Amino acid sequence: MIFVGVFSLGPLSRLVHDLIMDTTTRITLIGAGRMGSALAGGWLKAGFAGQVDIVEPRPSTEVSAWEATGQVRLNCEANPADILVVAVKPQMFGELAAEISSHIGPETRVLSIMAGVSMATLSDKLGTQNVARAMPNTPGLIGRGVTILCLPGDAEADLEVRLRTLLEPLGSVEGPISEALLPAATAVSGCGPAYGFLLAEVMAAAGAKHGLDPDMAMRLARKTVEGAGALMASSPEPAAILRKNVTSPNGVTQAALEVLMHEEAMPSVFVEALRAAIDRDRELASETE
Numbered sequence: 260m261i262f263v264g265v266f267s268l269g270p271l272s273r274l275v276h277d278l279i280m281d282t283t284t285r286i287t288l289i290g291a292g293r294m295g296s297a298l299a300g301g302w303l304k305a306g307f308a309g310q311v312d313i314v315e316p317r318p319s320t321e322v323s324a325w326e327a328t329g330q331v332r333l334n335c336e337a338n339p340a341d342i343l344v345v346a347v348k349p350q351m352f353g354e355l356a357a358e359i360s361s362h363i364g365p366e367t368r369v370l371s372i373m374a375g376v377s378m379a380t381l382s383d384k385l386g387t388q389n390v391a392r393a394m395p396n397t398p399g400l401i402g403r404g405v406t407i408l409c410l411p412g413d414a415e416a417d418l419e420v421r422l423r424t425l426l427e428p429l430g431s432v433e434g435p436i437s438e439a440l441l442p443a444a445t446a447v448s449g450c451g452p453a454y455g456f457l458l459a460e461v462m463a464a465a466g467a468k469h470g471l472d473p474d475m476a477m478r479l480a481r482k483t484v485e486g487a488g489a490l491m492a493s494s495p496e497p498a499a500i501l502r503k504n505v506t507s508p509n510g511v512t513q514a515a516l517e518v519l520m521h522e523e524a525m526p527s528v529f530v531e532a533l534r535a536a537i538d539r540d541r542e543l544a545s546e547t548e
């Protein structure tokens with residue numbers, strides 16, 4: 260069960276237990292697309308006993324089934340939530356802000372998973388200071404993601420536990436970190452799945468250049484990236500040790516790594532790539548202000 264891990268938090272487990280089992284807690288989710296549904300599905304699986312309200316103009320079959328079985332209420336009249344999770348596209352936020360505000364009362368805590376919408380913009384457009392942000396990544400859709408949490412400076416002590424608990428259906432939760440570092444963290448984990456897919460692509464293309472059948476090269480590259488990820492997930496060793504473990508001195512892997520790890524190759528290319536992502540993140544954030 261998704262929330263089982265948090266029950267081992269010792270003194271914190273009471274807070275988590277209260278959040279899950281308290282029948283009076285009310286969570287409202289705005290936007291049940293891919294991420295929003297992954298979150299809400301996790302809350303339901305974990306046996307969240309409170310009220311889950313979902314606002315979604317075009318609910319999926321899955322979301323409609325939750326409503327039909329009485330597990331959630333869908334598009335019901337706005338009332339202040341205890342926790343309001345905003346999971347709509349960032350481009351829609353401006354036009355939806357007034358509607359979203361109708362679910363906010365003085366005690367409501369807002370958690371936004373929208374990329375590039377700052378806490379200042381959230382506060383400004385939603386008319387509350389009680390805002391927090393989280394940045395999930397795509398593997399969260401299968402519960403294998405990592406989400407970065409950002410809290411306001413004056414957040415009460417139990418808010419972190421409550422929000423972590425709500426985000427755990429997507430995978431592990433890191434932070435809280437300062438919002439100033441969120442673009443850098445996003446450039447690593449938010450964008451990172453694409454780097455992993457790119458690795459499979461370029462490995463396959465290089466294999467084809469060296470004579471392999473392109474389809475066979477893609478199967479080899481894909482399974483290798485999948486397998487390396489699974490191996491890393493199953494091992495406590497740092498990535499560098501796992502790499503060294505498969506690199507015999509003066510062997511063929513070392514020959515390839517000397518090219519890839521040359522100062523001007525992957526190390527500096529990644530610094531540059533992350534710089535570009537961080538700059539773009541800041542540009543997009545200024546567009547949603």
Ligand SMILES: NC(=O)c1ccc[n+]([C@@H]2O[C@H](COP(=O)([O-])OP(=O)(O)OC[C@H]3O[C@@H](n4cnc5c(N)ncnc54)[C@H](OP(=O)(O)O)[C@@H]3O)[C@@H](O)[C@H]2O)c1
Pocket residue numbers: 289290291292293294295314315316317346347348349351355372373374394395396397398449
């Ligand atoms: N997917 C990721 O890997 C990822 C990673 C990090 C952050 N995020 C953030 O997560 C958020 C959601 O992403 P997503 O991939 O789940 O997007 P998505 O699948 O497009 O989900 C957004 C949902 O909001 C719905 N919506 C539209 N108008 C609405 C309204 N008036 N009230 C309530 N809901 C409304 C959309 O419905 P329609 O489709 O019918 O318009 C859609 O179902 C985004 O802000 C994104 O930045 C996503």
